[in-house]
Amino acid sequence: MNDVAPLDTYGVLTEPATLTIQRHLPGPIERIWAYLTDGELRRRWLAAGTMEMTVGSSFELVWRNDELTDPPGRRPEGFAAEHRMQGRITELDPPRRLSITWGSTGGVTFDLAPAGSRVLLTVTHHRVTDPAILLRVSAGWHMHLDILVARASGQEPAPFWDGWNRLHQDYARRMQG
Structure with a gap:
C-alpha cells in the first residue's frame, strides 16, 4: 500500500553544484540502512566495499556496474569495467544519516526518514562543480537508486547501462533548460 505522495524521481540542483535526489523504499528504516552500510548489499545496487561504522574511518568503494543487472546494457565509451574510489566517513547517525567524502567532490550525505510504511531516502551530492x-x-x-528500489522491492532491475544512457540524455536536456 502506498501511503505517501509520489516523488519526482529526477534529481534537482538544490544549489548550483549540489544534486539532491529522493526515493521511497520499503521499510523498515534499519533494512534500508543496511543497503547503505553493508558492503555485500551495497554492491548489488551501487558499489562494493567494507565500511567500519566509525566517524573518520577510511574505506574503498569498488564499482562494477556491468555486474549490477543481467543483462548490463551497453557500457558507454570512456567507462572502465571497474572503478575504485577512496572515501572517509564524516558523519554517522545510525540509522538516519551517513555522510562520506566522495572523490574530488565535497561528499555525499544519505538521509533516511520514516514515510508512512515506507522510508524516504534523500541523497545529497555536494559541491560537484564540473x-x-x-x-x-x-x-x-x-x-543506481532505481536499482536500489528494485532490489529492496524484490524486483529485477532494468539494464544499468541502457538506463544510464537514457538518463544521461534526460539530465543533459534538463540542465540546459
Whole structure:
C-alpha cells in the first residue's frame, strides 16, 4: 500500500553544484540502512566495499556496474569495467544519516526518514562543480537508486547501462533548460 505522495524521481540542483535526489523504499528504516552500510548489499545496487561504522574511518568503494543487472546494457565509451574510489566517513547517525567524502567532490550525505510504511531516502551530492561530472553523477545516482528500489522491492532491475544512457540524455536536456 502506498501511503505517501509520489516523488519526482529526477534529481534537482538544490544549489548550483549540489544534486539532491529522493526515493521511497520499503521499510523498515534499519533494512534500508543496511543497503547503505553493508558492503555485500551495497554492491548489488551501487558499489562494493567494507565500511567500519566509525566517524573518520577510511574505506574503498569498488564499482562494477556491468555486474549490477543481467543483462548490463551497453557500457558507454570512456567507462572502465571497474572503478575504485577512496572515501572517509564524516558523519554517522545510525540509522538516519551517513555522510562520506566522495572523490574530488565535497561528499555525499544519505538521509533516511520514516514515510508512512515506507522510508524516504534523500541523497545529497555536494559541491560537484564540473558540469560534465555533475551530468554523469546525476544520471548515475538516478540509475543506481532505481536499482536500489528494485532490489529492496524484490524486483529485477532494468539494464544499468541502457538506463544510464537514457538518463544521461534526460539530465543533459534538463540542465540546459
